[in-house]
Amino acid sequence: MKKIVLARVAGAALALAVLSGQARADIKDYEFQIIDTELKQGDAVLAVRLVDKRNGKPVPDAVVFATRIDMAPDGMEGMTSKIEPAPAAEPGTYRFNVKLTMAGNWRLSLAAKVQGETGTVENRLTFKAVK
Structure with a gap:
């Protein structure tokens, strides 16, 4: 009898968390995308x-620390x-002033914390510097 009650309570708690939007995403559900390559x-x-x-939506207010x-x-x-870091133009966009000392292929490495999530978003993106 106790097992049935506990199972119902746990199920109700899970349903409430999902319905109230408190279910957390996995940190792998987030990624940085370069805007201009x-x-x-x-x-x-x-x-x-x-x-x-x-859902493809931008994520504002992340703390980029690396x-x-x-x-x-x-x-x-x-x-x-x-x-x-440079001022952002819109929520979910993160801008950086860079000095591209030579033409060629460059790699941007980023690490950030997403508000309300555990773990760190880490991405390596490539872009090209041209003369």
């Missing part, structure tokens, strides 16, 4: 969008450059 060499603004892959750009796609992982 080709930028001019020199000082540039690199923009990415953080999206919820389940950023790096390097030329790993061209076999030069040690060739890094300056990257700094």
Whole structure:
């Protein structure tokens, strides 16, 4: 009898959590997407969008705490450059001022925390710098 009552209580709690929107997503349900895959060499603004892959909607207010750009796609992982946060244009978009010191293929590495979720979103995106 107690098992039946506990099972019903657990089922009701789960249903309530889902209906009230408190069911959590898996951190793998989020990803960064690069907006412009080709930028001019020199000082540039690199923009990415953080999206919820389940519905395609942008995810605002994430805390991006690790950023790096390097030329790993061209076999030069040690060739890094300056990257700094820039003001966002719209919710779910994250922008960075970068110095692309040479033309070629670059990799952007990001890590972020999504509000209300556990775990870290980590992505590596490639883009090209052209003269």
